[in-house]
Amino acid sequence: MAGSSKEQKADALRDSAQALDSDMPALEPEFLDAMFSEVEATNSRNDAGFVGWLRTRPSWVRQLLLVSSGLMMASGIALVGVRPNFTQLPTAYVVASGIGLTLAMVATAVLALRPLHQRALGRAVDWGLAAVALLVMLAVTGFTPHVDGPSPPLAASVTHCALMGTAMALPVLLLARLLDRGSLAGPLMSALAAGLTANLMLMLRCPVDDPAHCVLGHFGVALLLIGLMAGLRRLA
Amino acid sequence: MGGEPTDERSDEALMIAHAAGDRAAFKALFSREAPRLMRLVRRHVDNDDLARDLVQQTFTQLHAARHDFRHDARLRPWVTTIALNLVRQHYRRRKVRKEDSIDEAAPVRAADDTVAPLERAERAAQLRAAVGQLPDGQREVVVLHWFEERSFAEVAQLVGASEGAVRVRAHRAYGRLRELLGDALP
Numbered sequence: 001m002a003g004s005s006k007e008q009k010a011d012a013l014r015d016s017a018q019a020l021d022s023d024m025p026a027l028e029p030e031f032l033d034a035m036f037s038e039v040e041a042t043n044s045r046n047d048a049g050f051v052g053w054l055r056t057r058p059s060w061v062r063q064l065l066l067v068s069s070g071l072m073m074a075s076g077i078a079l080v081g082v083r084p085n086f087t088q089l090p091t092a093y094v095v096a097s098g099i100g101l102t103l104a105m106v107a108t109a110v111l112a113l114r115p116l117h118q119r120a121l122g123r124a125v126d127w128g129l130a131a132v133a134l135l136v137m138l139a140v141t142g143f144t145p146h147v148d149g150p151s152p153p154l155a156a157s158v159t160h161c162a163l164m165g166t167a168m169a170l171p172v173l174l175l176a177r178l179l180d181r182g183s184l185a186g187p188l189m190s191a192l193a194a195g196l197t198a199n200l201m202l203m204l205r206c207p208v209d210d211p212a213h214c215v216l217g218h219f220g221v222a223l224l225l226i227g228l229m230a231g232l233r234r235l236a
Numbered sequence: 237m238g239g240e241p242t243d244e245r246s247d248e249a250l251m252i253a254h255a256a257g258d259r260a261a262f263k264a265l266f267s268r269e270a271p272r273l274m275r276l277v278r279r280h281v282d283n284d285d286l287a288r289d290l291v292q293q294t295f296t297q298l299h300a301a302r303h304d305f306r307h308d309a310r311l312r313p314w315v316t317t318i319a320l321n322l323v324r325q326h327y328r329r330r331k332v333r334k335e336d337s338i339d340e341a342a343p344v345r346a347a348d349d350t351v352a353p354l355e356r357a358e359r360a361a362q363l364r365a366a367v368g369q370l371p372d373g374q375r376e377v378v379v380l381h382w383f384e385e386r387s388f389a390e391v392a393q394l395v396g397a398s399e400g401a402v403r404v405r406a407h408r409a410y411g412r413l414r415e416l417l418g419d420a421l422p
Contacts, residue, residue, distance in 0.1 A: 046299075120396065
């Protein structure tokens, strides 16, 4: 009896599931043909031009390209010239900040271009990584060691660094969005990767050691970019 | 798509041929996989046009990712993961835009409702609306385990979680569905 009841329940469950297909449109050949034609038209549009070519590169190539561009921009600071008081910074701070910002940048850049055929990592992972990336930037800027350096007015210096940082971050953000095929956490992770690159560059370049300046003018760039992406997503 | 000869090649061989520029291979893949994906996606969303759109996006993504396909990979889990991620993305975006809530789309019968036995289509609408109210992780598990009749081990592979975690999600999801559907759930 018990077995029979179990079978009846299984049948009823199966019947309920099949009910979901009862109002499905008939998948006639003409219907599928029309669907396929639209897919082909979209594919032709998406494949056009250099950006289309770039987007269809294997994911590891796109991720490598984004990470390299961020690292190259940061390395470019060495060519332009690091901050005059760079050698006064404690080695531990420079090493920890450099490694922390770089690792977080690599992780967010990889996630920004994670392809959709890979299993979603879940919101907890996305938000967890975002929190870690923000904490790294906050720690690097909030615990800036005291060194000999200029003490410009806060508002002017914050505006200057925020503008410079945004200008440095925008190429990375733009590249991340160009390379993205529509990953789940793409906009947030792109903003973070660009913000981390900007923070790395500002840490190497900006001589001001006031933590208030660094938090507002450097860390603020990442928040600005996240706000920008959130705004664009709402408008889309 | 109707009177064309059937392509004997495997899904994987078709995908590799498509990556090499064989357009007929992509069409063969579409005719093979699109009906299955339509049923899968339609069980997640409450709208035919949306299901069609998501399936089309799945194939657009498959095309864009053709150079990512490894020769030792299997295509069906690949394309199913794309479809499931697009459904997930749809629900995430819908949460950002509050205007088209599931509640407005199709009201769910309360547990103590004593309406006469439901027609199949009506039951389908209720079931779909109730499933639509589940969190992402639970909805995926219910659709794959109950509607697609996949084992917990298979579901775990597809959603990228441990089998234990999938069982917990299923337990919670069925509990929630019982609350929402009451005696409409067998």
